[in-house]
Amino acid sequence: MRTYYDQDDHEGYEAGQGLLIRRLTKWAAAQGRELDPYAVVSALQFRHTSVDGRLTHWTAALVREFLLSYVPRTMSATADEAVLVPGTLRLFLRYLHETGLVDPMGDPPAELEAAVAAATDGFPAAMADERNFGVAKYWVMTAARKGIDPSDHEALNAFFADVREGRHSHDAELLDELVAKQITEQAERAFAQPAVSLPADAELADTAEASSIVTQLRKFVDWVGDGRALTTTGNLKLADARELVSLLDTGDVLEWDGGDKVYPVRSSADLPHLAILFELAKRTRVVRAVKGKLVRVAKAAPLVKDALALWTAAFDALPARGLLIKGSGWGPGYTELLDESLDIVLPDVLNTIYGLPEPVPVVRLAETVWLACVEHTYFDLQPSAEPMWRNGLVMEFRRLLGTLAEFGAVELTTGPPDPMYSSDLAGENPELPPEVQDRLRGALDASSVDLVTLTPLGVRAVRGRLLREGRVAPLVGDLVDAAPAPMLGALVDHYTPETAAAEISGWLAAHGGDLSLLLDAIRESPFRTRAADMFAVLVDALPDGGAVLRDMRTDPALGPIATNMLIDRGELDLGELDDRERLLGMTEQFLVLLEAAGPEGVSSALPSGELAGLREAILGSGHPDRVGLAELAEVFGPGPQAHPLGGLTRSRKKRRR
Structure with missing residues (x-):
C-alpha cells in the first residue's frame, strides 16, 4: 500500500484506491459506522491530483478546501445525497492515523477533527451554491433539475444535444464564470523533490550575517534614516546614488571613458547593482516610498536585525519582473x-x-x-x-x-x-x-x-x-519526533537510500537507539506491501541491516517478508526452506497480489483444479495477516464478490442504505 503515485501510474493508483476503500469499509462496519465510499474516492482524488499528490497528507486548510470547495465543485450530488461526506472524511482520517498510513508532516488528529466539525456546518450551503459548481457538475445538476436521471447516459446525451441546439435554457453568465474559474483553479502536479540535509539554522544565520546582501541592506536602511527625497520618477537622486555606491561598495561604474571624452552617469537607474539593491529593499519592505520620499518601515526593524530572515526575504523577492530592467524600463x-x-x-x-x-x-x-x-x-x-x-x-x-x-x-x-x-x-x-x-x-x-x-x-x-506552494520537499531531521510507522512510510515514498539512512540514524538517536520501536511498527502494519517496503528501508539504512534481516527470518510477523527478501537478494536458496516457510512464502505472495491487483487479480491467478486444497493450505498457514486472510477466504469462496462501490449511484433519487 503506497500513499504516493506518479500521475501516469493509473493502474497502481486504482489498485491502491480499491485496497484502501475495501479495508476502510470493513473497518467502519466493524465499528457500526456508515460511510460513503464515493466520498473516500473523492478525498483520494482530491489529494492525488493536487500539487504534491500525497494521499494521506492532510491539514486543517486541506480539510476545509475539500469540504467547502472541492466536493461542491466536483461531486454531482445534492446536499442531502452527500450528507455522509463530512462524517466519512472524519472516519477516513481516523483510519489513516490508526493504521500508520498518515503523513507525519500533516496536522495532528485533534486539529483535523476540529476542522471537519467546523466545515460541516457550512457544507450544505456550499453544496447548494451553484457558484461553487464545476462546469461538468453544473450541467449534470441542470439536467437533474429538468427531470433527467444523470445515471441514464442516453437521456443525458440527448439533453446535451438539446442544449447545443438551444432547446434548454441556462444561466450563460454563471456558466462563463464557472469556466473561467475552472481554468484558473486547475491544480497541476509538481515534481516531488528529494530529501535534503542542511546545517543548523544557527550556522546558516552566521553565514547570512557575513553575506554582502545583508550588510548592504542594513547599511542602506541606516542611510535612509529619517527619510531621503526621491526624484520625480521615484529613483534615488544622483548625488545620493554616488554616495551609496561608495558606502555600500556596489562596484557600479560612475563614469566611463568614451575615448575623446569621459561620460558621467546621468541617473541612478544606470547603476545596475545599486538599482537591484534599491529594488530589493523596497520588495522586502524594509523601506518604502511615501509622497516622493524614501522612509524606513518601522515594523521591519525585527526583520533587519535577523540576518537569516532578512537574507531569505531578499531572496524571495528576486523572482519578479523588473529585476533586470531598471529606471528607464528599456533594455535590449x-x-x-x-x-x-x-x-x-x-x-x-x-x-x-x-x-x-x-x-x-x-x-x-x-x-x-x-x-x-x-x-x-x-x-x-x-x-x-x-x-x-x-x-x-x-x-x-x-x-x-x-x-x-x-x-x-x-x-x-x-x-x-x-x-x-x-x-x-x-x-x-x-x-x-x-x-x-x-x-x-x-x-x-x-x-x-x-x-x-x-x-x-x-x-x-x-x-x-x-x-x-504545498510541494513535497523533505528535510533530514524533520521526522525525528514522528511516530515510527508514519516516519518509515514517509521514507518509503520520498527519501533516497542515503537520506533515509540519515533520517533513521537521527530518529534512533533521539529514541534511545530502540530498534524494537521500528520493528513493532512494521509488524503492526495491516498492509503487507507497505510492511515489506518499510522493512526494506530499515534494513538498508542500518549498519548491521543484513544481520537484522537474517534474524527476522524466524519472527512470527516479519518472517515471510524477511524470507522473501533474502531469496530476492540471493542470500537464501529455495531449497533451504522447510515446508512451513514455503507455505508462508506462498501465502505472502497471494496477500501481496491481493493488495496489488485486488480480488479479481487473485481470482484470475487461482488454479481451478486445485482450489479446494489451496484454500485449505493458505487459510491454515498461520500467516499473521488476519485481515488479508479474511479477504482471501472471500475470494476462495463460491459466488462473485460484491465491490464496495457496487450498486451506488449519484442520481437525484435518495439512495437506499
Missing part, C-alpha cells in the same frame, strides 16, 4: 524577454538545481531557459535573428547567475560535466528540439564547463518556497 530585446519571464523561469531554474545531486552545467540550464522564454512570451522573430537573441539571452542569464552568486544563493565553479546531464541526448528526446540536442552534445563534450549548485542558504530558501 533579449533582456526584456528574460525579464518578462523571470517570475516563471527563475523559480524553475532554482527548483531544477535543488533537485539534482551534482552541479548542473550552466549551458544545460541556459538552453531550457531560452526555450521557456520563447514559450511564455509571444513575439515574431526572424530565423536569422534567433542566434543573436539566444546568445544575448544566455549572456543575461549568466549575469543573473552571477548576481545570485554574489547574493550567496548559488556557487559557480568549473569542471567536467557529470555524464547524467548528457545521458538523455543519445537518442530521441521529445522534450528538446534536435538543434538544441546538437548544441548540448557539443557543449557537454568539453572537458570543463561552467557549473552551478545551490549553497546551503539557497537550499533552505528554495525549500521554504516549495513548502509554501
